Amino acid sequence: MHEDIKLARPGHEKYVENWIVSMENLAQCGIKTICYNFMPVIDWTRTDLNFKLPSGAYALRFDQKKFAAFDLFILKREHAEVEYSAGEIAQAKLVFEAMSEAERTVLTNNIIAGLPGKMTDSYGLDDFRSMLANYKDMNSDALRQNLFAFLSKVLPRAEAMDVKLAIHPDDPPRDMLGLPRIICTADDLNTLFQALPSPSNGITLCVGTYSSRPDNDLPAMAKQFGPRIHFSHLRGVSRDPDEQRSFIEASHLDSDIDMVQVIKELLNEESRRTEKEAEGQKIFIRPDHGHQMMGDIGKSVNPGYSGIGRMKGLAEVRGVIRALSAQK
Incomplete structure (x- = not known):
């Protein structure tokens, strides 16, 4: 579409x-x-594409705290903070600060680049911000x-x-x-x-x-x-x-x-x-x-x-x- x-x-x-x-x-x-x-x-959007289960198998997962960390501190979407409570922002900051650069890159790719939702080539953050701004x-x-x-x-x-x-x-x-x-x-x-x-x-x-x-x-x-x-x-x-x-x-x-x-x-x-x-x-x-x-x-x-x-x-x-x- x-x-x-x-x-x-x-x-x-x-x-x-x-x-x-x-x-x-x-x-x-x-x-x-x-x-x-x-x-x-x-x-469709997930934060984890290889979440290990107790069985040893791997599943897709959506973690709201990780998603908020991406939105607020990686994407840094304009006015995103109005959509979260003070407690949620504090939790997201803790999650963000605990992630390594490699983990932040994986999270970003999972949300904006690695999923079937990409319509052309993988988005960069600036491309993604621009597309969001259209709405x-x-x-x-x-x-x-x-x-x-x-x-x-x-x-x-x-x-x-x-x-x-x-x-x-x-x-x-x-x-x-x-x-x-x-x-x-x-x-x-x-x-x-x-x-x-x-x-x-x-x-x-x-x-x-x-x-x-x-x-x-x-x-x-x-x-x-x-x-x-x-x-x-x-x-x-x-x-x-x-x-x-x-x-x-x-x-x-x-x-x-x-x-x-x-x-x-x-x-x-x-x-x-x-x-x-x-x-x-x-x-x-x-x-x-x-x-x-x-x-x-x-x-x-x-x-x-x-x-x-x-x-x-x-x-x-x-x-x-x-x-x-x-x-x-």
């Missing part, structure tokens, strides 16, 4: 049309479920209206080709770095569907992303938004009990959410679709991220996408699906 679309800059219409053409080309190839996001500047006058309402304007052009063409769009939540699902985030909660989704009720307007139920904030009830969301779910990422997180904004990407069945109940709700939704149509649309799934483990340790892989950990997660998820399906 080109940044000019999110900013609604003059001339952004050509990028919207390019996006539509790409969508139509995919549809002609039989690919009719499209996952996308509307996150400004950054994609200094953008609030959530304005960004949401830009999303609605984009979808108002795309959805009629999607409907014509029976394409289902599945928006991915903002990860982590809250405002950060002064950037507004608009797909974070059930209320955000209700607002989206009230504004644009098109049957092609749907979601990616990324269980791990939504569950990284404690006020999201994932089984309830899977049930409430069932007809709108076209894709689901079935991973979970374990939040830090002392700092709920910090989390580790957990094993697929051992997180803070009831993955079995989420999968049960998705299977129920698929059954309802089949009752309506002989060929009810399936909900595509993937295990999403996995731990780096066993023979994958030490290999060069995209963060979260090592083979063995993802296959382990997929096997566990498929086992749940098979067991639940046998009960019907």
